[in-house]
Amino acid sequence: MTTQQPVLNEHHKQEFPPMHTAEHILNGTMVKMFGCQRAVGAHVERTKSKLDYDFPRALTPQEIAQVEARVNAVIAADLPVTCTYATQAEVASRFDLGRLPEGATQAVRIVSVGDYDHCLCAGTHVEHTAQIGHFRISSTRYAAGRLRIVFRLDR
């Protein structure tokens, strides 16, 4: 692995870095708490974002509160968000390369939120997690194996 920046696929989505970084932390939290996969669908916008998970049931109010608390603890810990670069072959055992976009470059970028979460991403992130603000789940919905979590960031 190297910290030299190779050429990556262009990232077309214009993202709001605090929201998008919160998306990473929520994904990492869901994987750790429930052993599920990272979100299978995402609508990340400036004021409100929605992530959809393959999930067997609805979350209880207690679980929703726990997810919020864990995400906010990561934000409050003010972890650095850092990037390292590698090739697809080097990271094949650590990450699901099936999630990369069609025609992805051999060079990939690993985005790390401290030691809490690592994923392959070409998006735009905050530099440290305290820049995200306060994370709040405004609603959840469950239907037919899909759990949707809607969240907002409060300053």
Ligand SMILES: [Zn+2]
């Ligand atoms: Zn990202």
